[in-house]
Amino acid sequence: MTFHHLMLFVHLLGVVVWVGGMAFAYLCLRPAMMVLPPAQRLPVWAGVFARFFPLVWGSVVLILGAGITMLLDTGFARAPTAWHVMLLTGLVMIGVFVSIWFGPWRRLRAAVAREDWAAGAFALNHIRQRVGFNLALGIATIAIATLGLGV
Numbered sequence: 282m283t284f285h286h287l288m289l290f291v292h293l294l295g296v297v298v299w300v301g302g303m304a305f306a307y308l309c310l311r312p313a314m315m316v317l318p319p320a321q322r323l324p325v326w327a328g329v330f331a332r333f334f335p336l337v338w339g340s341v342v343l344i345l346g347a348g349i350t351m352l353l354d355t356g357f358a359r360a361p362t363a364w365h366v367m368l369l370t371g372l373v374m375i376g377v378f379v380s381i382w383f384g385p386w387r388r389l390r391a392a393v394a395r396e397d398w399a400a401g402a403f404a405l406n407h408i409r410q411r412v413g414f415n416l417a418l419g420i421a422t423i424a425i426a427t428l429g430l431g432v
Contacts, residue, residue, distance in 0.1 A: 285354065288347040295343030300419035302333055303412050311409065319398035326405055327393045330386060341375055363425050370422040377415045381408055 306329065314322050348368065352360050385407035392401035 285351060288351045288354075291343050292347035292351070295340035295347070296419070296423070299337050299340040299344070300416065300423065302336065303416040303419065306333065307409070307412055307416050319402055320396070323389070323393050323398060323401040323405060327390055327401075330389070330408070334382065334386065337378055341378070344371060345375070363429060366425050367422055370418055370425070374415050374418055374422070377411050377418075381411050385411070 310329065314325060317325070348364075348371065352364060352368065355364075357365075385404040388404035389401055389408065392398070392404055
């Protein structure tokens, strides 16, 4: 096993946790939760995100750390174009996640704590929209990284 292989494993581990977690939440958990009234659904979502979002922070560290390490090891000029595109899309995804963390996630937690279901639903909808965007961007990034897709 080479150092590059280890970094690739670490990078992909972070991607699997983050993008896979978003896919599960968006495509499986969200539709199943719609049968619950807001007073039950919103505290569950707050609990899910309280567990998932720290994993996303860890994934960000793994993805960025391993990705930048591989990029520096290869050299920016010699790195495939797809790597540069991955860096750009990854930074956008991180920015979207940070906007969730400091925006609607805080509002969702506060709304659930005071049992303000209307405000909680509003915050959750903003999280859903941003997670949907990040999921689409994550899938596109995986396609660019693995298929090349013209880059």
